[in-house]
Amino acid sequence: MEITMRGLWTMIHGMGFGALYLLAGSGALVELWRRYFACAGGEITSRDERFLGTYLVLMAVLAWITVLTGTYIVYPWYRAVAPAGTDLAAYPQLLLKSNPATAGWHSLGMEWKEHVAWLTPISITMAAAVAVRYGRELRSHEQIRTAVIVFTLVSLLSAGVAGFWGAMINKHAPVEGGQTIRLMSGE
Numbered sequence: 001m002e003i004t005m006r007g008l009w010t011m012i013h014g015m016g017f018g019a020l021y022l023l024a025g026s027g028a029l030v031e032l033w034r035r036y037f038a039c040a041g042g043e044i045t046s047r048d049e050r051f052l053g054t055y056l057v058l059m060a061v062l063a064w065i066t067v068l069t070g071t072y073i074v075y076p077w078y079r080a081v082a083p084a085g086t087d088l089a090a091y092p093q094l095l096l097k098s099n100p101a102t103a104g105w106h107s108l109g110m111e112w113k114e115h116v117a118w119l120t121p122i123s124i125t126m127a128a129a130v131a132v133r134y135g136r137e138l139r140s141h142e143q144i145r146t147a148v149i150v151f152t153l154v155s156l157l158s159a160g161v162a163g164f165w166g167a168m169i170n171k172h173a174p175v176e177g178g179q180t181i182r183l184m185s186g187e
Helices: 005-036 046-078 092-097 103-116 119-140 142-172
Strands: 002-004 180-182
Touching: 002 005, 005 046, 005 119, 005 142, 005 180, 046 092, 046 119, 046 142, 092 103, 092 142, 103 119, 103 142, 119 142
Parallel strands: none
Antiparallel strands: 002 180
C-alpha cells in the first residue's frame, strides 16, 4: 500500500483538516442553537462562555489551516504546467480541461472551490471574534447573536461546498506525484 507525498498532503488537507472542520462546525451550530434558541432556559456560566469562545477560535484556526494548506500546498500542484508532449495524468488541471466530459469539473468546480473556500475562515473568524467580545452579553443582543449563528452557518456551508468540489475533482484528476511513501508491504 503506497501513497505519494502530494496525495498525502491532499488527504491531510481535505480528509484531515477539512473533514474535522465540518464536524466541528456542526457541533458549533448545535451548541449555539441549544444555548440561544432552545427552550433550555438555563443560566449560562462564564465557563460556558469561555468554552464557546475558545471552541470558535479553534475552529477559526482550523479553517485558516485548511484554506492555507489548500491554497499554498495542494493548489500549486493542481495547476502545474506540463511540458509539451507530457502525459497529463500528473497535471490535474490540464487533465480535466483536456476532455470536454471533465472540463466542467475545472471550469465550474475548481473555480467555485477557489473562491467559496475563503468564506469559511473569514466568516468563522468573525463569529469567533464577536462571541469572544460579547461573551455572556450575547444572550441579550438578539441581532448580534443571530449574526454569529448565521456566519457560523455560512462558514459550515462554504466548507461543505468546497469539500464537495474538492472530493469530486480529486476523484477525476487526483493530485499525485512526489516521493512515494510505502504504508504496508504486500504479501
